[in-house]
Amino acid sequence: MANISLYVPKMSCASCVAKIETAFANASRNGQGDIAARVNLADKLVQVSGAISAEDAIQIIASVGYDSEAIIDARTAAEQKGIDERKEYRLRLIQASIGLGLGVPLMLWGLLGGEMMVSNAQQQQAWGVVGVITFLVMLFTGRHFYQGMWRAIKAKSANMDTLIALGTSAAWIYSMMVVIAPEWFPADTRHVYFEASVMILGLINLGHALELRARGKTSEAVQRLLGLQVTTAIRLTDDGDEEVEINLLQVGDRLRLRPGDRVALDGEILIGQTLINESMLTGEPIPVHKAVGDNISAGTVNGNGALIYRVTASAKDTKLSKIIELVQQAQTSKMPIGRLTDKISAYFVPVVIIIALLSSLIWYLFGPAPALSHALVVLTSVLIIACPCALGLATPMSIMVSVGRAAQMGVLVRNGEALQTASKITTVVLDKTGTVTQGSPEVTEILLLDKNICELSLLEDVASLEQHSEHPLASAIMTKAKQQSITLKEPDSFANVQGKGITGFIAGRHYAVGNMGLMQQAGLGGKLDADIDGNVDGISGYQQQVAEFASKGQTPVFVAVDKVLVAIISIADPIKADAAEAVQAMKNQGLKVVLLTGDNPLTAQAVADKVGIDSVFAQVLPEQKQQKVLELQQAGEVVAMVGDGINDAPALMSADVGIAMGSGTEVAIESADFTLLSARLIVINDTLALARASMTNIKQNLFGAFIYNSLGIPIAAGVLFPFTGILLSPVIAGAAMALSSLTVVSNANRLRSQRLK
Ligand SMILES: Nc1ncnc2c1ncn2[C@@H]1O[C@H](COP(=O)(O)OP(=O)(O)OP(=O)(O)O)[C@@H](O)[C@H]1O
Numbered sequence: 001m002a003n004i005s006l007y008v009p010k011m012s013c014a015s016c017v018a019k020i021e022t023a024f025a026n027a028s029r030n031g032q033g034d035i036a037a038r039v040n041l042a043d044k045l046v047q048v049s050g051a052i053s054a055e056d057a058i059q060i061i062a063s064v065g066y067d068s069e070a071i072i073d074a075r076t077a078a079e080q081k082g083i084d085e086r087k088e089y090r091l092r093l094i095q096a097s098i099g100l101g102l103g104v105p106l107m108l109w110g111l112l113g114g115e116m117m118v119s120n121a122q123q124q125q126a127w128g129v130v131g132v133i134t135f136l137v138m139l140f141t142g143r144h145f146y147q148g149m150w151r152a153i154k155a156k157s158a159n160m161d162t163l164i165a166l167g168t169s170a171a172w173i174y175s176m177m178v179v180i181a182p183e184w185f186p187a188d189t190r191h192v193y194f195e196a197s198v199m200i201l202g203l204i205n206l207g208h209a210l211e212l213r214a215r216g217k218t219s220e221a222v223q224r225l226l227g228l229q230v231t232t233a234i235r236l237t238d239d240g241d242e243e244v245e246i247n248l249l250q251v252g253d254r255l256r257l258r259p260g261d262r263v264a265l266d267g268e269i270l271i272g273q274t275l276i277n278e279s280m281l282t283g284e285p286i287p288v289h290k291a292v293g294d295n296i297s298a299g300t301v302n303g304n305g306a307l308i309y310r311v312t313a314s315a316k317d318t319k320l321s322k323i324i325e326l327v328q329q330a331q332t333s334k335m336p337i338g339r340l341t342d343k344i345s346a347y348f349v350p351v352v353i354i355i356a357l358l359s360s361l362i363w364y365l366f367g368p369a370p371a372l373s374h375a376l377v378v379l380t381s382v383l384i385i386a387c388p389c390a391l392g393l394a395t396p397m398s399i400m401v402s403v404g405r406a407a408q409m410g411v412l413v414r415n416g417e418a419l420q421t422a423s424k425i426t427t428v429v430l431d432k433t434g435t436v437t438q439g440s441p442e443v444t445e446i447l448l449l450d451k452n453i454c455e456l457s458l459l460e461d462v463a464s465l466e467q468h469s470e471h472p473l474a475s476a477i478m479t480k481a482k483q484q485s486i487t488l489k490e491p492d493s494f495a496n497v498q499g500k501g502i503t504g505f506i507a508g509r510h511y512a513v514g515n516m517g518l519m520q521q522a523g524l525g526g527k528l529d530a531d532i533d534g535n536v537d538g539i540s541g542y543q544q545q546v547a548e549f550a551s552k553g554q555t556p557v558f559v560a561v562d563k564v565l566v567a568i569i570s571i572a573d574p575i576k577a578d579a580a581e582a583v584q585a586m587k588n589q590g591l592k593v594v595l596l597t598g599d600n601p602l603t604a605q606a607v608a609d610k611v612g613i614d615s616v617f618a619q620v621l622p623e624q625k626q627q628k629v630l631e632l633q634q635a636g637e638v639v640a641m642v643g644d645g646i647n648d649a650p651a652l653m654s655a656d657v658g659i660a661m662g663s664g665t666e667v668a669i670e671s672a673d674f675t676l677l678s679a680r681l682i683v684i685n686d687t688l689a690l691a692r693a694s695m696t697n698i699k700q701n702l703f704g705a706f707i708y709n710s711l712g713i714p715i716a717a718g719v720l721f722p723f724t725g726i727l728l729s730p731v732i733a734g735a736a737m738a739l740s741s742l743t744v745v746s747n748a749n750r751l752r753s754q755r756l757k
């Protein structure tokens with residue numbers, strides 16, 4: 001499956017979004033294979049998925065009326081986009097000043113009592129000259145709208161440019177006809193509207209320029225991430241060091257990292273140790289200590305140590321480039337609300353043209369004198385004010401800003417839809433191991449219940465089995481074995497019992513290592529229960545031990561050999577420093593917090609008590625985790641599930657919002673809507689708060705845009721005339737339209753620095 005991302009610099013119009021998407025859907029239906037496109041107006045990006053080449057995709061976009069030459073791959077477009085935007089910004093400013101430079105004096109002259117009429121030969125001559133100048137100014141200041149209209153006509157469609165082009169030329173053509181043949185017009189309608197055409201163009205260009213400036217800021221997050229990528233690195237060869245472009249480096253190359261340098265590619269340290277600042281990726285401010293064997297990521301910054309590291313991912317596969325890709329994809333993704341507005345915008349333009357023609361016809365036929373002038377003013381004003389650009393920008397602008405802000409906090413958002421759901425969360429379900437706890441457990445005590453067994457040989461057997469398990473508890477036991485310099489052997493058999501532990505044979509003896517459930521399964525149930533109750537004193541005193549381990553939040557792991565319980569290994573996994581604070585913050589936000597774990601109830605309760613969680617579901621098997629989430633949902637809760645393990649994946653998928661810890665398993669990350677690159681839990685609060693803030697922001701934008709269009713059109717059509725006696729001037733319509741999209745962009749920009757609560 002190809003995934004193509006194209007930058008379409010000329011995309012300017014909300015109604016084009018749906019058009020491009022439809023073109024791909026049609027192509028897909030007409031046998032070009034299963035392809036689909038997602039268009040984002042805010043970023044001018046088209047994401048194409050499916051079996052299609054970039055060339056074919058460009059052809060499809062071109063068929064809607066875009067210049068195929070100008071369309072380029074988005075991944076290489078970042079720089080081009082910057083240049084384009086700066087150029088466009090300057091051009092719009094120049095166009096605005098020329099448009100307003102002619103428009104403002106003309107308008108002032110009219111306002112100060114100058115006659116904007118053609119009532120004698122002298123006025124006819126003077127206005128003729130003004131008309132020609134106006135024409136030239138319009139060509140220069142409005143050429144992108146006229147070209148846009150022309151492209152749309154060729155593609156047999158209409159867009160926002162069409163409205164502006166029609167509106168301004170209607171005013172000019174009418175005025176010019178008055179100049180050329182005043183006798184065709186009743187005396188009171190020999191009015192000229194040259195100032196309207198140039199004022200409208202001037203104002204819209206000014207609006208665009210300001211909007212471009214604001215937009216530049218919205219894509220800052222990706223720019224910042226791209227900036228983390230260094231271009232060259234120092235490679236070690238047999239003939240000494242050489243500087244190489246990172247695109248030419250391969251997995252396995254050895255690179256040198258000097259103090260203060262930025263890491264070029266993902267790698268594993270071969271020589272040296274240092275502190276590495278990973279804050280740009282994870283949001284984690286404290287530098288992390290790294291030594292031989294540890295992994296380092298492209299884009300992070302080396303402290304004072306000098307390192308030699310081995311490349312583990314080529315330039316396009318680094319974590320950093322995956323993050324950039326994810327952020328870009330998420331920024332162009334859509335929310336359900338956004339889709340609706342795209343649909344509306346697509347029908348908007350033709351509908352507006354019809355409304356404009358009808359209302360001006362009504363004014364001409366039934367309106368008070370001078371009917372023809374009124375009809376023209378109404379036509380122009382409706383065409384200009386109806387432009388749906390604010391509506392089209394309302395959602396994508398906010399999504400872009402919030403996805404970028406999330407990335408800055410170390411949170412990767414999979415798609416815009418997740419933001420919408422995350423804003424409605426009522427319950428947060430936290431997994432214990434690796435989410436509330438650090439996920440780096442350590443063996444604290446080995447309690448031998450059979451005095452004939454020696455600790456070392458037990459550890460050897462248990463670790464030999466655990467080396468086949470990926471569970472964090474397994475790695476704790478292996479670390480312990482390594483510390484004791486134990487060499488592991490190969491068990492005769494091994495089986496993983498999901499959510500309970502492991503079993504296997506070593507040297508003809510059967511081992512069961514795991515929780516109480518596994519012991520019961522292994523046939524020790526009766527004995528254990530009796531012991532817990534304190535009725536059997538066969539293995540006296542150990543139940544107190546178990547309770548003691550558990551009350552400290554440690555996990556007791558039972559070891560049975562040939563169905564006889566021989567040892568209890570206690571394993572501690574420290575609770576994250578900010579866990580209690582994060583839980584409190586969630587509660588303060590009115591959220592219910594639930595702890596969901598496969599671990600035993602005593603340990604779970606102890607952890608819950610320490611961090612302040614009231615509701616605990618313990619000893620939950622992996623498939624039951626999902627079940628629990630579904631039950632919460634059935635009870636009416638909107639659930640965010642936070643987890644890191646393979647056993648969390650189904651629950652992450654079923655939850656309304658799945659949040660994976662970035663340190664967790666690939667499976668968990670794939671199943672989640674958000675990935676936290678930082679280990680801190682408080683980031684969850686920030687993420688949910690950001691989601692709420694962006695939804696509020698989007699609603700404000702949509703409300704504003706909707707009100708603007710739904711009030712603007714009737715006012716421009718003249719419904720207020722009976723009360724005020726004046727029609728909305730086309731110039732005011734132009735100003736309102738320029739303001740509307742500027743307001744949306746500025747409001748979205750507020751999200752960048754808004755305080756989250
Ligand atoms: N490899 C293993 N070695 C020993 N015990 C194990 C192993 N795998 C699982 N267990 C036991 O099964 C229990 C449940 O494991 P599971 O992976 O479902 O959840 P968990 O890792 O304890 O916690 P969480 O659900 O919070 O991530 C563990 O607490 C442990 O007692």
Ligand SMILES: [Cu+]
Nearest residue numbers: 160387388389
């Ligand atoms: Cu517009």
